[in-house]
Amino acid sequence: MTPPMQHHAHGLQRRLDNRQIQLIAIGGSIGTAVFVSIGTALTKSGPGSLLLAYIIYSCMLSLVNNCIAEMSTYMPVGGGFIRLAGRWVDDAFGFMAGWNFFFYEALLIPFEITALTEVLAFWSDHIPTAAVCVACIVLYASLNVLAVRAYGEAEFWLSGGKVILFFVLFLFTFITMVGGNPRGDAYGFRYWNTPGAFATHLATGALGRFEGFLAALWAASFACVGPEYISMVAAESKHPRRYIKNAFKTVYWRFGVFFIGSALCVGVVVAYNDANLVAITTGASAGAGSASASPYVIAMGNLGVSVLPHIVNALLVTSIFSAGNTYTYTATRVLHGLAVEGRAPRIFRRCTRHGVPIYCFGVVMLFPFLSFLQLSNNTATVLSWIINLTTSAGVINYIVMTTTYICFYRACQAQNFDRAQLPYRGWFQPWSAYIGLVWMVCVVTCYGYSSFMPWSAADFVTYYTMVIVAPALFLGWKLLKQTKFVRPEEADLVWEAPAITAYEAELEVTQPAVGFWEEMMQSLRMFSVWKDKISE
Numbered sequence: 056m057t058p059p060m061q062h063h064a065h066g067l068q069r070r071l072d073n074r075q076i077q078l079i080a081i082g083g084s085i086g087t088a089v090f091v092s093i094g095t096a097l098t099k100s101g102p103g104s105l106l107l108a109y110i111i112y113s114c115m116l117s118l119v120n121n122c123i124a125e126m127s128t129y130m131p132v133g134g135g136f137i138r139l140a141g142r143w144v145d146d147a148f149g150f151m152a153g154w155n156f157f158f159y160e161a162l163l164i165p166f167e168i169t170a171l172t173e174v175l176a177f178w179s180d181h182i183p184t185a186a187v188c189v190a191c192i193v194l195y196a197s198l199n200v201l202a203v204r205a206y207g208e209a210e211f212w213l214s215g216g217k218v219i220l221f222f223v224l225f226l227f228t229f230i231t232m233v234g235g236n237p238r239g240d241a242y243g244f245r246y247w248n249t250p251g252a253f254a255t256h257l258a259t260g261a262l263g264r265f266e267g268f269l270a271a272l273w274a275a276s277f278a279c280v281g282p283e284y285i286s287m288v289a290a291e292s293k294h295p296r297r298y299i300k301n302a303f304k305t306v307y308w309r310f311g312v313f314f315i316g317s318a319l320c321v322g323v324v325v326a327y328n329d330a331n332l333v334a335i336t337t338g339a340s341a342g343a344g345s346a347s348a349s350p351y352v353i354a355m356g357n358l359g360v361s362v363l364p365h366i367v368n369a370l371l372v373t374s375i376f377s378a379g380n381t382y383t384y385t386a387t388r389v390l391h392g393l394a395v396e397g398r399a400p401r402i403f404r405r406c407t408r409h410g411v412p413i414y415c416f417g418v419v420m421l422f423p424f425l426s427f428l429q430l431s432n433n434t435a436t437v438l439s440w441i442i443n444l445t446t447s448a449g450v451i452n453y454i455v456m457t458t459t460y461i462c463f464y465r466a467c468q469a470q471n472f473d474r475a476q477l478p479y480r481g482w483f484q485p486w487s488a489y490i491g492l493v494w495m496v497c498v499v500t501c502y503g504y505s506s507f508m509p510w511s512a513a514d515f516v517t518y519y520t521m522v523i524v525a526p527a528l529f530l531g532w533k534l535l536k537q538t539k540f541v542r543p544e545e546a547d548l549v550w551e552a553p554a555i556t557a558y559e560a561e562l563e564v565t566q567p568a569v570g571f572w573e574e575m576m577q578s579l580r581m582f583s584v585w586k587d588k589i590s591e
Contacts, residue, residue, distance in 0.1 A: 056311070058165075058281065063439065068136045071199035071240055085214075085217050085221075085313060085374070085378070087167065087170045087174075087371075087374070087375050088274070088277055088278035088376070089278050089313065089314060089316050089317040089345070089583075090220070090224075090317075090371055090374065091170070091174075091349045092274070092277075092278075092352070092442070093105075093274065093278065093317060093318070093321055094325075094332055094335075094348065094349060094350040094353070095274070095336040096108075096270060096271045096274030096275075097178045097266050097269035097321055097322060097325070097327050097332070097350060098254070098256055098327050098328070098332055098333055099254060099256040100256065100267040100268055100270050100271035100274075100327070101250075101251060101252055101253045101254035101264075101267060101322070101327045102246060102247055102252055102319075102321075102322020102323070103247065103251075103252030103253045103322070104252070104254065104264070104267050104268040104271045105271045105274075105318050105321070105322055106315070106318045106319050106322060107268065107271075108268055108271035108272040108274070108275045108318070109271070109275045109278075109279065109314055109315050109317075109318035110315055110318075111272070111275075112275035112276060112279050113275070113279055113310040113311070113314050113315055115281070115490070115491060116279050116281070116310065116453070116491075117306070117307055117310060118279075118457075118483075118487045118488070118490055118491035118494075119282060119453045119456050119457055119482040119491045119495070120281070120282040120306045120307070121482060121483070121484070121487045121491075122456055122457055122459075122460035122481060122484075122486075122487060123136055123282045123286050123303075123456045123460070124282070124285075124300070124303035124304070124306075124479055124481060125282075125460070125463075125474075125477060125479055125480060125481040125484075126139050126459065126463055127139070127286040127289050127299060127303070128289075128295075128299050128300045128303065128477070128478045128479040129296070129477045129479070129552065129553060129556070130316065130550060130551060131289030131290055131292065131295035131296065131299050131555065132289070132290055132550075132551055133290035133291075133388070133391065133395060134153070134287075134290070134389070134391070134393070134395060134396065135283070135286035135287040135288075135289060135290070135388075135392070136152070136283065136286045136287075136452075136455060136456050136459060137149055137152045137153040137156060137392055137393070137396075137455075138392055138395070138396055139459050139463070140152045140455050140459045141153075141396055141398075142459070142541070142546070142547060142550065143459055143462045143463050143466060143540065143543060143546050144458060144459050144462045144540065144541060145533070145538055145539055145540045145548075146396075146528075146532070146538040147529050147532040147535065147538045148458070148459075148529060149396060149398065150393075150398045150453070150528060150529070150532040151455075151526075151528040151529040151532065152452070152455040152523050153389060153392065153393040153396070153398055154398075154453075154528055155395070155397075155448055155451050155452065155455075155521060155524070155525050155528070156283070156448070156452055157323075157386055157389045157390055157393065157453065158448060158521070159445050159448035159449055159521075160382045160386035160389060160445060161382070161386045161399060161419055161422040161439055161463055162422065162425075162445050162448075163378070163379070163382040163410065163441070163445055164195070164379050164382045164386070164419075164422050164423045164426075165384055165422060165423055165425035165426040165441065166441040166442070166445065167375050167376070167378050167379035167382065168187070168188055168191045168192075168379060168423055168426035169426050169428075169429050169441075170374045170375050171187060171191065171372065171376060171379070172184050172187045172188070172426070172429065174368060174371050174372055174375060175187060175372065177352075177364075177368045177494055178365075178368070184429060184430055185427065185430065188423070188424075188426045188427055189269070191376070191423065191426070192420065192423045192424070194376070194380075195379060195380055195383045195420070195423065196416075196420055198380055199383050199384055199387065199411070199416060200385075200411055200413070200416055211451060214377050216370055216373035216374060216377065217370075217373075217374045217377060218372055220367065220370035220371065221312075221313060221316075221317075223363075223366070223367065223370065224320060224351050224557035225316060225320060227324075227351065227354075227360075227363065228320040228323055228324050228351075231324065231354070231358055231360075232244075232324070233588065236310060236358040236359070236360065237358060238358055238359055240358070243322060244524065246322065246323065246325065246326040246327070247322065248434055248475040249326075250326055250327065250328050251338050252322075253267060253268075254267045254327045254328070255267055256269075257505065257508075257563060265330075268506075269501075273446065273498075273502055274497070275314070275318075276446055276449070276450055276502070277442055277445070277446040277449065277530055278314065278500055279310065279314050279326065280449060281306050281309060281310070282303070282306060282453075282456070283302060283452050283456075284305055284381065284385060285299060285302045285306070285434050287385050287388055287389065288385075288388075290388075291388075291410075294548075294559060294563075295325060295555060295559070296478040296555070296559060297478075298557075300478055300479045301514050303479065304479075309361055311315050320351075321350040324350060324351060324354035325350045325353050325354045325357070325469070328369075329353060329357070331353050331356070331357075332350060333351050335353075349367070349371070350369070352364045352365060353499070355365070355367075367503045370453070379423075381421060383420070383423075386410070386419045386422070387403020387411075387412055387415045387416045387419045388415075390403055390412070390415040390418060390419065391403060391404065391406075391412035391415045393545050394412075394415070395425060398532075402414050403415045403418075425551070439517075440517050443503070443514075443517035443518050444503060444517055444521060445518070447499055447502060447503075447518065447519065447521040448521040448525075449543075450495050450498050450499040450502070451499060451521060451522070451525050453491065453495045454492060454499065455491075456497045457488045457491045457492035457495065460481075460484075460485070460488040460490060461485055461488050461489065461492070462541065462543070462546065463546070463548075464484060464485045464488065465543040466541075466543040466544070466546035466548055466570065467548065468543070469544040469546075470543070470544060470546075470548060472548050478484075499522055500522070501516025502518060503515060503517075503519050506518050506519075511533070
C-alpha cells in the first residue's frame, strides 16, 4: 500500500527513514576539516587554544541548534529554515537566506572534489586530476538524479564510513598515548607541556596567544556545522516530527564526540611545532591539503606505524566523497525551495516522478566544474579561497536561524500560542537565540580581521564577499518587491501544521515509526539476505 500523502507539496516525497536521517546529518556535518585542515589550526593555536575554541564554538552552535530544532520539528517544510525565515521574518530575508545557503552548499561541492584529489595523491602523484573531477561529477549525478531513497541509502553507508574513521582515530590516539605503539613511547599529554598548550600567531606574547585562539575559533566556525542539514531534509522524512526531533537531539553529543573529541585528539598525537606538520601546512613541502597534512597521519609516521595511514586514507576518501554528495543533494533542495516560494524561476519547481527537482539538479551540477580550477592554480590556494567564502556564508546561516526564532517566539507571545504543545520545545528561550545571534554576528564581522593588518585586498574579498552580498540580496529584493517585516500578531503559525499532523497520523497506521537501532538491524538482515542470494 502506498503511504498517504507520499507526494506532498510541490513534488518532494517523504522517503527518508530514521537511520538515513541520522547518517545524513553526520554526512553533512563532517567533512575534511576535522580530519585534515584542523592541522593548520593546530600550528597556529596550539592544543589548548584549539580545544578551547572548539568547545566554545560548539556550545554556541548548540544554542543555534536549540532554536532551529523547535521550529523545524514543528514545521518540517520543504526549504527548511529558509522558508521559515521568509514566512516569519520577511520575504526579503528568506530570499537572502536562500541564495546565501545555496551558494554555500554549491561552492562546497568543488571544495570536496579538490580535497579528494589531494587525498588520492597520498598514494600516487600520477592520478590525473581531471579524471578525478570527472569521476566525482558522474557519481554525484548518478546518486542524486535517481531518487531520494537512492541518495539516502548511499549516504547512509558512506556516512557510516565516517563514524568508523572517527573511532579508528580515537582508538589510535588512546592506545598510542599509553604506549601501544612500535616505539613503546607512552607520550600521554607530553605535547601540552613541550612545546606547550598555547601557540602564538601573527604577534608575540599574550596578544600572539590570543590571535592563535582566534585562528582556532575561525577554523572551528568552518568545521562545526550540522543543524542546517537536518532542517533541509525535514520535508523528506517519513515521520518528520519524530525522526527530525531525534536527529536534532543527537546533534549535541555529535558536537561533543566528533568536533570536541577531534580537537582534543589532534593536540595529543602531534606537537603544534612538529617539523613535518609545519612544513606541509605552510606550503614549504608537498602534501598541503592531502592526507599527508592530517595530524593523525603525521603522528603515525612519527611513531613508525606503517599500515594504518593507508587505512585512514581510504576512509578519508569515502568521508570526503560523502560530504560532497550531501552538498549536491542539499543545494538541489535549496534551489527547489527558492522556486517554491517564488524567489527563483518557476521552472525549478519541476520534479521527476521520483521526487527529484530535475532542473535544480542540472544547475547545481555546474558548480563541481569549478574543481577544474586546480588544473591552473595551486590546489591549496583554491581550497583557501573556498574556505574563506563558505565560512562567512555558513555563519550567516546561523544568524538567519536565530533571527527567525526570535521572530517566531515573539509571534507565539503575541498570539498566545502555547509552545508547550510543540513536538519539541527549546530550553532557555529566548535567551538562547539572543546569545547565539550576538555571537554569530561577532564571528562573521571579525573573521577576516587579518586582512587589515597589513591590508590585503585579495584576502578581504575572500573573507567578506558573502558578508557584503547577503545584505545586498536582502535590500535588493526588499526594494524590488516592496516586502514588509512580518508583524508578530500577523505571522502564520499554523501554515502547513495541520497537513503534516494528518500525514503523520495516517502513516502511523500503515507504516508505524521505527527506532534507529531497529532499522539498523533490519538493514543488516536485508544485507545478509542479499549476500546469500549473491552467493547462490
